[in-house]
Amino acid sequence: MVERNYMKLEFLSKSNNESFARVVVAAFASQLDPTIEELSDIKTAVSEAVTNAIIHGYEYGEGLVIVEAVIEKDKIEIIIGDNGKGIEDIDKAMEPFYTSKPDLERSGMGFTVMETFMDELIVESHIGKGTKVKMTKTFKSLSDRE
Amino acid sequence: MEFSMDILKNYLIVKLKGELDHHTSEDVRKKIDQQYYNNNLMNIILDLRGLSFMDSSGIGLIIGRYRNCKERKGRVFIVSTNPYIDRILKMSGLLKIINIYSSIDEAIKD
Numbered sequence: 001m002v003e004r005n006y007m008k009l010e011f012l013s014k015s016n017n018e019s020f021a022r023v024v025v026a027a028f029a030s031q032l033d034p035t036i037e038e039l040s041d042i043k044t045a046v047s048e049a050v051t052n053a054i055i056h057g058y059e060y061g062e063g064l065v066i067v068e069a070v071i072e073k074d075k076i077e078i079i080i081g082d083n084g085k086g087i088e089d090i091d092k093a094m095e096p097f098y099t100s101k102p103d104l105e106r107s108g109m110g111f112t113v114m115e116t117f118m119d120e121l122i123v124e125s126h127i128g129k130g131t132k133v134k135m136t137k138t139f140k141s142l143s144d145r146e
Numbered sequence: 147m148e149f150s151m152d153i154l155k156n157y158l159i160v161k162l163k164g165e166l167d168h169h170t171s172e173d174v175r176k177k178i179d180q181q182y183y184n185n186n187l188m189n190i191i192l193d194l195r196g197l198s199f200m201d202s203s204g205i206g207l208i209i210g211r212y213r214n215c216k217e218r219k220g221r222v223f224i225v226s227t228n229p230y231i232d233r234i235l236k237m238s239g240l241l242k243i244i245n246i247y248s249s250i251d252e253a254i255k256d
Contacts, residue, residue: 048202
């Protein structure tokens, strides 16, 4: 079991920061001694949320993406936020294959990936104020893996 | 992101290496399309064995190439042996329309 820990990262909404964000969160999560699969799940979910902030939140404009993570016991909570335009219809945005930007060849799978690879996903959004995606994942304890 | 492209008959063979995300996929997409249309090709083989990471941007890239090939009555083939990449491919439903192979030779023979 790991003691409570917290991190916060802020960076400009540039697409080359997508890999930076997922590597930082994965390194932070490694304190929980995750399996390669669990680490891969976290990296993918973070990548999806940060990409959404850049493409949809800021629509390629400049803004800050804020990534926070909390480790408590065997669980990680990751919060990815932006101060961008917000999502008009969250239910619609979360439908598999729905994309508001089909011209960009987006698959519309971002939220579905986050939901599948994490245990819990909560999306809060306010028009003109921004979006916050909260995801949690409980890591299997070492004894469960044996 | 490193990648190389070869042409064999009417196949464009694309070998991707590194991490395929939103940032890297845009450049890959432009270069694949350029080679595909400039050389008047029909099929595309995407070799994902060198990838260490792929998110849904990779799914978007594959679906887009599938559409282009379909328009020309061609096909897209995926070569992959990485279980983490196979998981996202499977989740996206892509494997209902595109087959996955363990080598380039196997894809061409099909």
